[in-house]
Amino acid sequence: xxxxxxxxxxxxxxxxxxxxxxxxxxxxxxxxxxxxxxxxxxxxxxxxxxxxxxxxxxxxxxxxxxxxxxxxxxxxxxxxxxxxxxxxxxxxxxxxxxxxxxxxxxxxxxxxxxxxxxxxxxxxxxxxxxxxxxxxxxxxxxxxxxxxxxxxxxxxxxxxxxxxxxxxxxxxxxxxxxxxxxxxxxxxxxxxxxxxxxxxxxxxxxxxxxxxxxxxxxxxxxxxxxxxxxxxxxxxxxxxxxxxxxxxxxxxxxxxxxxxxxxxxxxxxxxxxxxxxxxxxxxxxxxxxxxxxxxxxxxxxxx
Amino acid sequence: xxxxxxxxxxxxxxxxxxxxxxxxxxxxxxxxxxxxxxxxxxxxxxxxxxxxxxxxxxxxxxxxxxxxxxxxxxxxxxxxxxxxxxxxxxxxxxxxxxxxxxxxxxxxxxxxxxxxxxxxxxxxxxxxxxxxxxxxxxxxxxxxxxxxxxxxxxxxxxxxxxxxxxxxxxxxxxxxxxxxxxxxxxxxxxxxxxxxxxxxxxxxxxxxxxxxxxxxxxxxxxxxxxxxxxxxxxxxxxxxxxxxxxxxxxxxxxxxxxxxxxxxxxxxxxxxxxxxxxxxxxxxxxxxxxxxxxxxxxxxxxxxxxxxxxxxxxxxxxxxxxxxxxxxxxxxxxxxxxxxxxxxxxxxxxxxxxxxxxxxxxxxxxxxxxxxxxxxxxxxxxxxxxxxxxxxxxxxxxxxxxxxxxxxxxxxxxxxxxxxxxxxxxxxxxxxxxxxxxxxxxxxxxxxxxxxxxxxxxxxxxxxxxxxxxxxxxxxxxxxxxxxxxxxxxxxxxxxxxxxxxxxxxxxxxxxxxxxxxxxxxxxxxxxxxxxxxxxxxxxxxxxx
Numbered sequence: 001x002x003x004x005x006x007x008x009x010x011x012x013x014x015x016x017x018x019x020x021x022x023x024x025x026x027x028x029x030x031x032x033x034x035x036x037x038x039x040x041x042x043x044x045x046x047x048x049x050x051x052x053x054x055x056x057x058x059x060x061x062x063x064x065x066x067x068x069x070x071x072x073x074x075x076x077x078x079x080x081x082x083x084x085x086x087x088x089x090x091x092x093x094x095x096x097x098x099x100x101x102x103x104x105x106x107x108x109x110x111x112x113x114x115x116x117x118x119x120x121x122x123x124x125x126x127x128x129x130x131x132x133x134x135x136x137x138x139x140x141x142x143x144x145x146x147x148x149x150x151x152x153x154x155x156x157x158x159x160x161x162x163x164x165x166x167x168x169x170x171x172x173x174x175x176x177x178x179x180x181x182x183x184x185x186x187x188x189x190x191x192x193x194x195x196x197x198x199x200x201x202x203x204x205x206x207x208x209x210x211x212x213x214x215x216x217x218x219x220x221x222x223x224x225x226x227x228x229x230x231x232x233x234x235x236x237x238x239x240x241x242x243x244x245x246x247x248x249x250x251x252x253x254x255x256x257x258x259x260x261x262x263x264x265x266x267x268x269x270x271x272x273x274x275x276x277x278x279x280x281x282x283x284x285x286x287x288x289x290x291x292x293x294x295x296x297x298x299x300x301x302x303x
Numbered sequence: 304x305x306x307x308x309x310x311x312x313x314x315x316x317x318x319x320x321x322x323x324x325x326x327x328x329x330x331x332x333x334x335x336x337x338x339x340x341x342x343x344x345x346x347x348x349x350x351x352x353x354x355x356x357x358x359x360x361x362x363x364x365x366x367x368x369x370x371x372x373x374x375x376x377x378x379x380x381x382x383x384x385x386x387x388x389x390x391x392x393x394x395x396x397x398x399x400x401x402x403x404x405x406x407x408x409x410x411x412x413x414x415x416x417x418x419x420x421x422x423x424x425x426x427x428x429x430x431x432x433x434x435x436x437x438x439x440x441x442x443x444x445x446x447x448x449x450x451x452x453x454x455x456x457x458x459x460x461x462x463x464x465x466x467x468x469x470x471x472x473x474x475x476x477x478x479x480x481x482x483x484x485x486x487x488x489x490x491x492x493x494x495x496x497x498x499x500x501x502x503x504x505x506x507x508x509x510x511x512x513x514x515x516x517x518x519x520x521x522x523x524x525x526x527x528x529x530x531x532x533x534x535x536x537x538x539x540x541x542x543x544x545x546x547x548x549x550x551x552x553x554x555x556x557x558x559x560x561x562x563x564x565x566x567x568x569x570x571x572x573x574x575x576x577x578x579x580x581x582x583x584x585x586x587x588x589x590x591x592x593x594x595x596x597x598x599x600x601x602x603x604x605x606x607x608x609x610x611x612x613x614x615x616x617x618x619x620x621x622x623x624x625x626x627x628x629x630x631x632x633x634x635x636x637x638x639x640x641x642x643x644x645x646x647x648x649x650x651x652x653x654x655x656x657x658x659x660x661x662x663x664x665x666x667x668x669x670x671x672x673x674x675x676x677x678x679x680x681x682x683x684x685x686x687x688x689x690x691x692x693x694x695x696x697x698x699x700x701x702x703x704x705x706x707x708x709x710x711x712x713x714x715x716x717x718x719x720x721x722x723x724x725x726x727x728x729x730x731x732x733x734x735x736x737x738x739x740x741x742x743x744x745x746x747x748x749x750x751x752x753x754x755x756x757x758x759x760x761x762x763x764x765x766x767x768x769x770x771x772x773x774x775x776x777x778x779x780x781x782x783x784x785x786x787x788x789x790x791x792x793x794x795x796x797x798x799x800x801x802x803x804x805x806x807x808x809x810x811x812x813x814x815x816x817x818x819x820x821x822x823x824x825x826x827x828x829x830x831x832x833x834x835x836x837x838x839x840x841x842x843x844x845x846x847x848x
Binding site (some may be wrong): 106112135137142146159161164210 | 411448656661728734739741749
């Protein structure tokens with residue numbers, strides 16, 4: 001499976017360099033070009049960063065979020081590296097989902113939400129006035145807590161992103177590849193025209209992942225993608241996330257600390273009040289956290 | 304526990320100490336209310352039906368014949384289905400209802416082709432639409448055009464082929480109509496009405512049976528059945544056009560349903576019920592004819608449906624009013640549906656929800672709900688002021704009546720469409736936005752398809768209300784009696800409820816008993832059809848989710 005996916009990754013890299021998508025490995029030299037790229041469909045420049053950390057694809061500075069005056073995120077500053085899995089953990093109501101929704105500006109859909117501070121994606125503050133949230137979401141895919149396939153055929157579900165983003169090319173092939181990368185193709189290959197709602201919960205969630213990766217975003221946000229699934233489906237999703245991390249920057253919110261420990265490379269711990277307490281390599285967080293509060297949370301003393 | 308010896312046998316409530324009297328009385332009261340409501344409606348319906356059919360005027364022998372040849376076999380079959388083959392019972396139910404509903408629909412289609420769109424106009428419209436579609440498709444294939452260019456080209460093509468510029472450029476449609484040689488009306492319909500439906504039927508059979516041959520047969524039979532009307536129509540006494548519409552609108556759905564039941568192989572015996580009923584009717588007719596039993600003196604008969612009002616009650620009919628109602632409903636649907644659904648989409652998907660503008664939107668929504676409760680006579684007054692006084696249209700014409708009634712049902716359509724849109728789960732919208740869809744793409748590809756069954760259900764129910772409205776028609780001067788069906792949407796008309804109202808005021812008892820009752824039955828059947836369609840739509844799509 002892993003070998004298979006590596007080959008796939010190479011394929012898509014090839015495809016990217018032919019101009020149809022962003023060239024992941026190409027370094028940037030001009031920060032201005034990076035800023036403009038968000039407004040333009042032809043992304044040539046990525047992974048540049050204005051900060052010292054050359055790897056950070058996403059970084060925030062003093063990010064605050066308020067819902068009708070109630071503060072949900074407090075002064076969050078974080079740099080999320082490219083590729084690999086970053087897990088966001090913390091007790092309920094600590095703002096980790098809010099943080100996730102800030103990244104692709106899904107909070108814009110909530111009238112009461114107000115965001116302050118900076119959130120840079122590939123060097124450009126996504127809350128600048130000249131950033132179109134729709135263009136941003138085309139670069140940053142999202143998978144939600146409960147599977148939400150459209151009441152359409154499996155094929156149309158996966159092709160939805162291609163259709164709305166007006167991506168030309170062989171739709172059937174892209175659909176097949178996305179389903180394969182989502183480890184669903186074998187199960188649904190002969191029923192692509194049946195409804196996506198006829199699948200089991202775990203299959204539906206993998207269908208949603210296929211739908212999110214079909215238009216080939218750079219970052220994949222996952223909001224507790226396995227919380228509504230049984231253990232077997234969960235383990236499939238976890239394997240899948242590890243595979244996807246070779247190609248995408250995956251940011252996952254989870255309530256399940258074992259899950260975070262199993263699949264993530266980096267872990268951010270949010271604690272009550274919307275405060276980012278610690279962000280480090282997953283091993284370090286789970287074995288030797290710097291803050292006592294984090295240790296208390298991880299060992300189950302609260303939360 | 305210590306007192307078990309005293310209370311033995313009482314803890315399980317055998318003496319009624321748990322279920323209390325008040326609860327029982329409340330339950331009985333609710334039951335009584337239900338029964339009373341049902342009884343009142345039932346008595347009314349029976350009363351009307353008796354007036355319309357006058358069962359007392361028939362020979363007892365006639366009733367006996369009907370009971371033994373038609374009712375008897377049907378009851379026996381029903382009992383059989385109920386006891387032994389419930390699946391066949393469902394099939395029988397549908398197989399009986401489908402032809403009846405399709406025949407009523409065929410009646411509506413006939414009225415449309417006779418009075419609203421003549422076969423030649425239909426031919427021109429279809430050909431012009433095909434040309435427009437072909438041109439747009441060609442443009443789409445030949446050039447990878449941007450959105451703006453597509454819109455401009457689309458508008459230009461549709462303008463040239465279908466709409467035209469009044470006084471300057473005639474459209475392709477009008478040019479076709481002015482051709483010196485046009486095919487005969489039935490031939491035009493055969494080519495542009497029967498053939499497309501036949502192709503559709505053939506395609507559906509081909510897909511279901513996965514056989515090209517079966518598809519060809521299905522399509523061929525449809526067209527052939529319509530074509531032999533040239534000979535068979537006059538023999539049975541209907542025009543070729545009527546035959547065409549009947550065989551297509553009734554034959555195709557019934558045929559497809561029978562084919563599906565046979566293919567599925569479940570409940571095939573259910574098809575016996577309609578066959579038995581039809582055979583029973585034929586046998587009954589033969590017996591009654593030969594033995595000379597007199598049937599009842601029914602008011603609601605073919606004559607009633609196809610003739611105009613007459614001073615002699617026996618010769619009075621509802622046809623012009625029926626046509627007027629159909630034309631009015633077309634105006635209402637065309638006017639109220641786009642406006643109502645558009646308003647609902649804006650209010651649900653685009654309108655601000657917070658701040659000052661949010662409060663204004665909320666105020667507007669509350670007022671729309673209030674508008675739904677405004678008495679219809681007030682809307683009549685509004686229509687009179689708006690369309691007759693300000694718009695300077697002639698009072699009493701189809702378009703004025705239709706627009707006035709659309710005002711009346713607009714709030715109902717807005718509210719029901721809003722509810723249907725609100726019922727689309729937010730997770731679906733989030734899924735679309737999360738993948739980079741714009742708001743317009745989300746509304747078009749996710750929200751509307753999912754809300755459409757609900758919107759259609761609400762709209763059909765609202766149209767049902769529209770078809771029965773009388774007061775607004777009185778206010779805008781719709782004629783009490785019209786002997787000729789309106790020739791266009793700008794012609795004077797009468798609608799069914801208006802016609803009923805004027806019959807109720809005539810002095811002869813035959814009018815306010817017999818003719819009125821027959822008219823009420825016709826109106827109720829039309830309403831029942833519309834509501835039945837709405838319920839079918841709702842059930843069909845509810846099961847999907």
